[in-house]
């Protein structure tokens with residue numbers, strides 16, 4: 001028997017204990033061990049029942065994702081589960097921690113299920129670009145009905161034990177040790193002469209409007225195919241005998257296994273976990289982190305403060321005046337009541353945070369005790385330097401001084417203090433208590449334990465933290481600025497903002513770039529353009545002023561009711577603002593450009609080429625350490641579709657040589673903009689991919 005499964009006897013019960021840390025993934029050795037364990041139990045004199053239980057953190061976290069893409073080895077999971085279900089012995093699952101994907105499917109192959117109250121179950125395969133592939137789409141609807149099963153498997157959400165019991169997935173919820181609970185429960189079933197109860201032999205559930213469900217789930221997935229495919233697998237199980245339904249499910253699962261979406265999603269899964277894994281921080285202890293200061297209580301500062309409070313940190317927020325402080329407190333209270341409504345905190349915690357844990361002050365001296373302070377004041381170097389001068393004066397020795405700047409030079413900010421080793425950039429994304437991304441900007445002199453503390457803060461706040469080097473815009477905004485420029489060029493040449501938004505939303509972005517600009521506020525881009533113009537624009541660069549004119553007319557996007565779109569009928573009912581196209585046409589005429597048509601395909605290709613090229617520069621220059629750091633930045637901060645894995649994963653899948661050939665064509669039109677990243681050319685010359693760089697970094 002495999003050493004992943006321990007076999008023991010407890011009276012008439014054989015217990016198969018899974019030992020595959022950290023999360024009992026159903027690797028080949030585990031599957032083989034379960035098979036052999038069933039064989040042994042069935043041959044073991046006097047055994048009447050088998051109990052399957054996990055050791056450590058989970059029952060099973062599902063199929064071993066590391067085996068995906070390799071040739072599957074027997075016993076395959078669906079066959080193993082059928083074998084468990086068909087056993088003449090009574091088979092019971094005792095669940096704790098998570099039972100996900102194949103893990104829940106094993107439990108559904110058992111005849112009875114017990115769980116501890118903290119257990120969570122789910123079929124999250126859609127998050128990996130798949131559908132449940134070991135009977136989940138066939139067995140779960142037989143227990144819960146079709147609608148509940150589809151809701152769980154198309155959202156991939158984790159269901160708590162109590163709810164799962166109400167749905168019919170779990171027979172009993174009982175507190176205690178999972179193994180002992182399982183033994184007691186199995187014994188009670190044996191004592192009551194409970195029959196074997198294979199789910200596959202239960203009645204098929206009632207049909208629903210399959211096509212309607214398929215279409216609505218497909219639309220919700222913004223181009224992601226696997227959730228809608230769950231509908232087809234469930235439908236097959238309702239319309240055909242169990243074995244045929246199972247075969248249909250397997251076929252869809254195996255087909256999805258071959259898709260780019262599956263590859264993109266699995267890349268995202270592992271990159272999300274690898275992103276905080278930096279060799280330079282391996283043995284570095286973070287500094288103490290209990291009390292943080294926040295300077296500025298606008299939307300950003302209040303969001304950062306909220307995020308810190310929700311992660312259990314004490315917060316002192318500094319504003320310039322008592323009135324501004326009061327407004328900041330109200331913003332934070334508003335954010336916290338949202339968290340209360342979503343069940344993230346209790347009423348008691350909410351009240352305690354506002355009365356005891358948050359302090360709003362107007363005097364820098366109140367920050368003398370903080371472990372870390374983040375400034376979120378106006379984005380101008382002179383203002384930042386004044387703030388850092390004050391912080392340098394009042395903060396205790398060893399306190400970390402962080403800037404939330406999104407563009408400015410953190411080295412220059414650090415140099416304005418007497419302790420540059422304690423200075424770091426912590427770039428949050430608005431709303432900071434919601435958005436998952438945190439760029440940790442490491443300046444030349446930042447100490448390693450300050451970087452480690454940045455990552456520790458990100459972890460406590462449940463953020464995806466990405467290490468970035470210093471440059472204009474760091475990783476995310478620097479790349480954003482380039483692909484936005486590519487979009488502006490397409491507008492000058494004939495595309496409309498609406499065609500561009502539509503093409504990119506069809507590609508999978510949550511919002512197109514012009515809808516995003518309206519949401520963020522057009523005044524932000526206007527301020528950046530003014531700053532860059534003041535610094536001096538390269539005369540070879542294409543420029544335009546229609547967007548400035550839009551701002552001059554007072555159209556800043558959603559907050560003023562008009563930007564690229566008109567929001568007078570509400571934020572969702574966006575319609576093109578009729579003032580925009582005349583401004584664009586005027587600009588084209590001024591520059592002597594005859595507009596041409598753009599297909600959606602060309603829009604996506606150019607936009608993505610610009611994004612990938614700048615990303616390659618960012619990696620080549622060491623601003624991002626690995627391609628996956630760029631991918632996670634775009635995924636968690638910029639609405640890049642998860643199922644495409646990130647821009648550099650997308651580029652690998654699309655094929656680097658073809659993209660390079662495109663860029664060389666674009667370069668002929670505009671050599672200034674299309675300066676190809678040396679790293680990109682090197683990878684193509686060596687026949688390598690961006691993922692090869694990720695692998696080399698992990699080795």
Ligand code: CAA
Nearest residue numbers: 023025061062063064065066100101102124132133134273
């Ligand atoms: N296979 C292989 N490794 C896995 C894994 C899996 N299913 N699930 C987690 N891991 C690994 C992680 O990569 C991580 O490894 P490192 O420590 O080397 O980075 C380690 O286990 C711990 O994971 P987390 O850091 O994510 O720990 P957590 O406590 O935050 O979360 C979890 C645990 C809820 C199980 C989470 O890891 C998770 O959601 N895992 C994926 C579950 C899943 O999608 N299962 C379905 C698989 S597909 C399937 O089963 C198909 C089928 O029907 C046949």
